[in-house]
Amino acid sequence: MKNVYYIFLFIIFLSGCNTSKPIANSEKTSPKSNPEKKDKTHQQIAPATCYLSVTDVELFIDSSSIKAKVLKIHGYGAGFSTSFHVNQEIELKVSDKHLKEIRNHQTISCVISQVTGMNNKSFLKLIELK
Secondary structure (H helix, E strand, O other), X not given: OHHHHHHHHHHHHHHXXXXXXXXXXXXXXXXXXXXXXXXXXXXXXXXXXXEEEEEEEEEEOOOOXXXXXXXXXXXXXXXXXXXXXXXXXXXXXXXXXXXHHHOOOOOEEEEEEEEEOHHHXXXXXXXXXX
């Protein structure tokens, strides 16, 4: 009787270790990622940059800069030392290419960086329009 008990336990143990059982079809249950659809709430921000939206854009073509009010701050990258608040007026240095793109827009989303120039004067520079 004792041997039957051990054999019964051994069979239960082996049936639990059996990997030949079919597993549920994983193709139907696993979500497929679509690289074209990116969730903007989890977008990474590059180091030492800030991603924000600004409105009331004023162009200053002679100094290659714009003045605008902060509408929304989407995120800060690691190492970006300046902080902004909504409706704060900021001045950004921009390239000629960006000036042409901004010319007809009142509200823009952009990535900016803080640049330190000669004599430790720092300014904000527009890197990319979104």
